[in-house]
Amino acid sequence: MLRKRIRTRIHLLCVTGALVGGLTLSGGTAEAGARDDAGVRALPAGVYFQNEGTVQGWSNYPQKPQKQGVIRDVTTPAYKGGNAIEAKQTYINEGGGYHSETVQASTQAVGQDRYYGQAIYVAPNWQFHNQNVTFQQWSPEDPEGPWELMFLQNDELRIGGSGGFSANVAKVTDLRGTWIRIVTRLKFHATDGAIEIWVNGVKKYSKTGVTVLPKTSKTVRWSSGIYCTGWRENPPAGPSELSVFHDQARIANSYGLAEPANW
Ligand SMILES: [Ca+2]
Numbered sequence: 001m002l003r004k005r006i007r008t009r010i011h012l013l014c015v016t017g018a019l020v021g022g023l024t025l026s027g028g029t030a031e032a033g034a035r036d037d038a039g040v041r042a043l044p045a046g047v048y049f050q051n052e053g054t055v056q057g058w059s060n061y062p063q064k065p066q067k068q069g070v071i072r073d074v075t076t077p078a079y080k081g082g083n084a085i086e087a088k089q090t091y092i093n094e095g096g097g098y099h100s101e102t103v104q105a106s107t108q109a110v111g112q113d114r115y116y117g118q119a120i121y122v123a124p125n126w127q128f129h130n131q132n133v134t135f136q137q138w139s140p141e142d143p144e145g146p147w148e149l150m151f152l153q154n155d156e157l158r159i160g161g162s163g164g165f166s167a168n169v170a171k172v173t174d175l176r177g178t179w180i181r182i183v184t185r186l187k188f189h190a191t192d193g194a195i196e197i198w199v200n201g202v203k204k205y206s207k208t209g210v211t212v213l214p215k216t217s218k219t220v221r222w223s224s225g226i227y228c229t230g231w232r233e234n235p236p237a238g239p240s241e242l243s244v245f246h247d248q249a250r251i252a253n254s255y256g257l258a259e260p261a262n263w
Helices: 002-023
Strands: 047-051 070-074 084-090 099-109 113-121 133-140 148-153 156-161 167-171 180-187 189-199 202-212 219-228 241-252
Touching (some): 070 099, 084 219, 148 180, 167 189
Antiparallel strands (some): 084 241, 099 219, 133 219, 156 167, 180 189, 189 202
């Protein structure tokens, strides 16, 4: 009888795991004992979403990258847990969209304050070039469209887009071949909004007490992967195959909870 119950429980875990993937299977320590009826560990208090480096668990799974794009689970490189997501695009001698992204829908609404953490990796031989390679972005959902993008261009981590915030946030000159931890705070408010960015634990950008709103939409989605924006209208300035790796993604109500090093 006991054996049967254990088998049932394992089956439940597998089924649930297949459904939600890394979404709710917490690697964190907070509330490690808390489990719901389905046997899945609950998210720690203050955490709204997390993914430990699997394409399952994101709301656009199964993803459909544009053109010859790839979005897949890999075992190396990995920031934690022996797994991560590779987002790859290949130029095919035509313009238009080159997206390969995991997407989480409706991650934040006007009036809310959220911290988005993840670690990204580009290969040691990544060639710096003067085209925007976006690795995460936040987009209004209704009506949808681009807003703020975070990207690599030359040897810099930058933000920009129609959201009204553009900056060179950090140098990544010596960070190729390493996992770069990035936490982005977005507070949507008409007068007391905020955008703040930490790179490898250091606050590199901060705008507070300003208007931060996703234009005409009340909510945004979070996209993480690769989007070779420069290839829309021009051939590659760098290699025609580019990959950005992603791991340990989390949305939380504080920097400490969202920081990939902390969970
Ligand atoms: Ca991982």
